[in-house]
Amino acid sequence: MAERGGTRGGFGTRGGRGGEGGRGRGEGGFRGEGEGRGRGRGRGRRGQRPKEDTKAWVPVTKLGRLVNDGKIRTLEEIYLFSLPIKEADIIDRLLPDLKDEVLKIMPVQKQTRAGQRTRFKAIVVVGDGKGHIGLGVKCSKEVATAIRGAIILAKLSVIPVRRGYWGNKIGAPHTVPCKVTGECGSVLVRLIPAPRGTSLVCAPVPKKLLQMAGIQDCWTAAKGCTATLGNFAKATYAAMAMTYSYLTPDLWKETVYTKTPFQEYSDHLANTHKKYTVGLGDKHYQ
Amino acid sequence: MALLGFIDEPKGGKTTNDDNPSNWTISRIGGQAAFPNDTISTKVKSSLLCGKCQKEQIFVCQLYCPLDGHKYDRAMYLFACRNPSCWNASNSWTAIRCQKYDETVEEPMPVDIESPAKVPLSSTDWCDDADAWNSDDDGTTTTTKKPAPVPTIIKKEIKQEPEVMLNKMKIEDDDDNNESEKSSSDEEDDNNNNIEVNTKKKSSNKNVSIASSDAFNEWKKTNLSKQALNISNSGSFPFYYIVIDDEDDIVDEAKLNEKRKLRKAMKKLGDIDEDDDDETTKGAKEKYEKTPDFEHGDVVFHRFQQKIRYAPDQIIRYDWSGHPLILTKADESTLSSAQKCRNCQSSCNFEFQLMPALVNFLKIDNQIGLEFGTVFVYTCSANCWDEKNDLYRVENVFVQADPDQNLFD
Numbered sequence: 001m002a003e004r005g006g007t008r009g010g011f012g013t014r015g016g017r018g019g020e021g022g023r024g025r026g027e028g029g030f031r032g033e034g035e036g037r038g039r040g041r042g043r044g045r046r047g048q049r050p051k052e053d054t055k056a057w058v059p060v061t062k063l064g065r066l067v068n069d070g071k072i073r074t075l076e077e078i079y080l081f082s083l084p085i086k087e088a089d090i091i092d093r094l095l096p097d098l099k100d101e102v103l104k105i106m107p108v109q110k111q112t113r114a115g116q117r118t119r120f121k122a123i124v125v126v127g128d129g130k131g132h133i134g135l136g137v138k139c140s141k142e143v144a145t146a147i148r149g150a151i152i153l154a155k156l157s158v159i160p161v162r163r164g165y166w167g168n169k170i171g172a173p174h175t176v177p178c179k180v181t182g183e184c185g186s187v188l189v190r191l192i193p194a195p196r197g198t199s200l201v202c203a204p205v206p207k208k209l210l211q212m213a214g215i216q217d218c219w220t221a222a223k224g225c226t227a228t229l230g231n232f233a234k235a236t237y238a239a240m241a242m243t244y245s246y247l248t249p250d251l252w253k254e255t256v257y258t259k260t261p262f263q264e265y266s267d268h269l270a271n272t273h274k275k276y277t278v279g280l281g282d283k284h285y286q
Numbered sequence: 287m288a289l290l291g292f293i294d295e296p297k298g299g300k301t302t303n304d305d306n307p308s309n310w311t312i313s314r315i316g317g318q319a320a321f322p323n324d325t326i327s328t329k330v331k332s333s334l335l336c337g338k339c340q341k342e343q344i345f346v347c348q349l350y351c352p353l354d355g356h357k358y359d360r361a362m363y364l365f366a367c368r369n370p371s372c373w374n375a376s377n378s379w380t381a382i383r384c385q386k387y388d389e390t391v392e393e394p395m396p397v398d399i400e401s402p403a404k405v406p407l408s409s410t411d412w413c414d415d416a417d418a419w420n421s422d423d424d425g426t427t428t429t430t431k432k433p434a435p436v437p438t439i440i441k442k443e444i445k446q447e448p449e450v451m452l453n454k455m456k457i458e459d460d461d462d463n464n465e466s467e468k469s470s471s472d473e474e475d476d477n478n479n480n481i482e483v484n485t486k487k488k489s490s491n492k493n494v495s496i497a498s499s500d501a502f503n504e505w506k507k508t509n510l511s512k513q514a515l516n517i518s519n520s521g522s523f524p525f526y527y528i529v530i531d532d533e534d535d536i537v538d539e540a541k542l543n544e545k546r547k548l549r550k551a552m553k554k555l556g557d558i559d560e561d562d563d564d565e566t567t568k569g570a571k572e573k574y575e576k577t578p579d580f581e582h583g584d585v586v587f588h589r590f591q592q593k594i595r596y597a598p599d600q601i602i603r604y605d606w607s608g609h610p611l612i613l614t615k616a617d618e619s620t621l622s623s624a625q626k627c628r629n630c631q632s633s634c635n636f637e638f639q640l641m642p643a644l645v646n647f648l649k650i651d652n653q654i655g656l657e658f659g660t661v662f663v664y665t666c667s668a669n670c671w672d673e674k675n676d677l678y679r680v681e682n683v684f685v686q687a688d689p690d691q692n693l694f695d
Binding site for chain 1: 289291311312313349350351352361498501502505509510530544545548549551552579580581582583584587588591594598599602604638641642643645646654657688689690691693694
C-alpha cells in the first residue's frame with residue numbers, strides 16, 4: 001500500500017504539514033498561523049492509505065450503504081420504491097455489465113470580454129443491452145474531464161426501458177410495446193413497434209441509443225432540427241422513458257392481492273390514516 | 287486548508303510500537319474515550335446522556351487538535367446516542383473539549399505567513415467574467431462557501447414499474463398522495479429540505495402508487511429492522527486510528543493522477559478531434575450548458591459530492607473557523623450565527639465535521655450502529671478554559687441527516 005504521508009498526530013488550526021516529519025516521534029497537531037512543526041505529540045507514524053486504483057467504494061448515502069450491504073439487490077427495487085439515486089457507484093454495483101459510449105464531443109464557445117472561450121461538450125450514453133439506458137451531457141474545459149463527467153451523469157440517469165412485441169408474443173420481447181414519442185427542444189422522436197427482423201430503422205444517433213437499450217427492431221420518425229445532437233439524443237431518451245409510463249391494455253386488469261398481516265393490523269388503526277387499500281377482490285375502493 | 291481524516295489501522299495494527307489506547311493525544315474512533323486523567327471520565331458521565339431519550343451515549347471519536355498560540359494540549363470527544371429514534375437529531379450528540387496546560391510547548395516563531403497578499407482588485411477586475419462558467423467541477427472557480435439558499439427540487443417522478451412487479455400495479459388514489467405530501471412538510475427541523483415536486487407535462491401523475499409504497503413498507507420491515515438495543519451492555523464501536531492529511535495536497539495529487547489516467551483512456555478512444563473546424567459551425571448550434579442536468583435534482587448534495595470526490599473515504603473534515611461542507615440545505619440561522627458558547631457566551635465557530643463515510647465504520651456485530659448524514663461541531667472561538675476548576679467543557683453539535691432519510695422512515 002502506498003503511504004500517503006499522513007500522520008497520526010493531531011488536527012489543528014492550519015494545515016502546516018505535520019506529515020513532513022513523519023518519523024520518530026512525529027509531529028503533533030498543526031498550528032495556526034505558523035509552521036506546523038509543533039510539539040511532538042501524537043503518533044507521527046505515517047498512515048497507510050491505499051493507492052488510487054485499489055480503492056473500494058465507500059458509500060456516502062444511505063441508499064449506497066444499503067446497496068453495498070446487499071439489502072437492495074436489483075435496480076428494479078430502487079425504481080419500485082422511487083428512491084433517488086445520487087451515487088454513480090450504485091449503478092456500477094447493480095449493473096456490472098454496463099457499457100458506455102461517447103456519442104459526440106463538440107466544442108462550444110462563449111463570448112467573454114477577453115475573447116472566446118471554448119469548452120468541450122461530451123454526450124455519453126450508457127446501457128447494458130437488457131433494458132437499461134442512461135444519457136449524460138457534460139461540458140468542461142478538457143475533453144477527458146468532460147467525458148468522465150458525462151459518464152457519471154449518464155449513470156445517474158439510468159432508466160428502465162420496456163420492450164414488447166409487434167405481433168405474436170413468441171420469444172423474447174424485441175421492440176417497443178407501443179408507439180411512444182419524446183421531445184426535447186425542437187426535436188420530436190417517435191418510436192414505432194416493428195416486426196422481428198426489421199432491425200433499427202433510424203438515424204445513427206437514436207440507433208446507438210436503441211441498441212444499447214436492447215431494442216432490436218424499431219421504426220422511427222423524427223421531426224425538428226435533428227442536427228442538434230444533444231436534443232436528438234435527449235428526445236430519444238425521453239421516448240424510451242415513456243415506455244414504462246404508458247398504460248397498455250395488458251395492465252388494465254386490476255390486481256387482486258391477499259391481505260398481508262401487516263395490512264390487517266393497519267386496518268384496525270384505520271382512523272389515523274385514510275389509506276385506501278384493495279384486498280381480496282373488494283370492489284369498494286375510491 | 288482543510289485537514290482530512292481517514293481510517294487508519296485498527297487497534298494493535300502492524301506497527302505496534304506506540305499502540306496505546308489510553309493515549310489521549312491521539313485521534314481515533316471507536317473503543318473507549320481516553321481522557322487526560324481519570325477523574326474526568328467519572329465526572330463527565332453525568333453529561334453523557336442523550337438529550338432525547340436520556341440513555342447513555344456511546345463514544346464515537348476523539349480528535350487531538352491543539353490550537354496555535356495556546357500552550358495547551360487540546361482534544362475533542364464526541365458521543366452519540368445509539369437509539370435509532372434518536373439518530374439524526376442534534377440533541378442526541380455531545381461534544382466534550384478537554385485541555386491541559388503544557389509548559390513544554392515552545393511558542394513557534396511568529397512566522398508571518400499571513401493570507402497571501404491581497405491582489406488589488408483593479409488588476410483582475412477586467413476579466414472578472416472570464417471564468418464565470420458556473421461550473422465547480424474543475425475546482426478553479428471559487429465556490430461560495432456560504433450555504434446558498436438553493437431549493438432542493440425533485441424535478442420529476444416518472445412512475446416506473448419494473449417488468450417483474452407489473453402484476454402489482456394499482457390504480458392511483460389521489461388522497462393517498464395528499465397524505466404523504468402533508469407529512470413530508472411536517473418534517474423535523476433537522477431535515478431542512480425543501481422538497482418541491484414539480485410535474486412535467488409528460489408525467490402528469492406525481493403519485494407513488496399504493497402497491498409500490500406497500501411493497502416498500504414491507505421491504506423496510508424486513509431489511510431495516512433496527513436491532514434490539516442492549517444499552518445496558520457497554521458496546522463500543524470498533525477501534526481505528528485516524529490518519530490526517532492536508533486537503534490541498536490530496537486534491538492536487540488526485541487531479542494529477544486523474545489527468546494521467548484520462549489521457550491514457552483518451553488514446554484508446556481513438557481519434558476524437560479536439561479542434562475540428564467543421565464541427566465549430568455545427569457546434570455553434572449547440573448551446574453551452576451551464577449546470578449539469580442530473581436526474582435526482584439535489585444540487586446541494588451534488589456540490590457536496592464534487593467537493594469530496596478526490597477523497598471520498600474521508601471521515602473527518604477539520605477546518606478551524608472555516609466553513610462546514612453542508613450535505614443538505616441548511617438554514618443560516620441554525621448554523622454559526624446562532625451558536626453561542628455555553629460557558630462564556632462568546633460566539634462559536636466551526637471546527638470540524640464528521641463525514642458520512644464514517645457510518646460504514648460504526649458497526650456493532652456487523653450491523654450499522656449509528657447513522658447520520660454529517661455532524662458539525664462548533665466550538666468556542668475564544669477557547670475558554672478555566673485552568674483551576676475545569677475538567678471539561680461541552681460544545682455545540684449540529685447534525686444533518688442523509689438527504690433521503692425521510693424516504694426511509
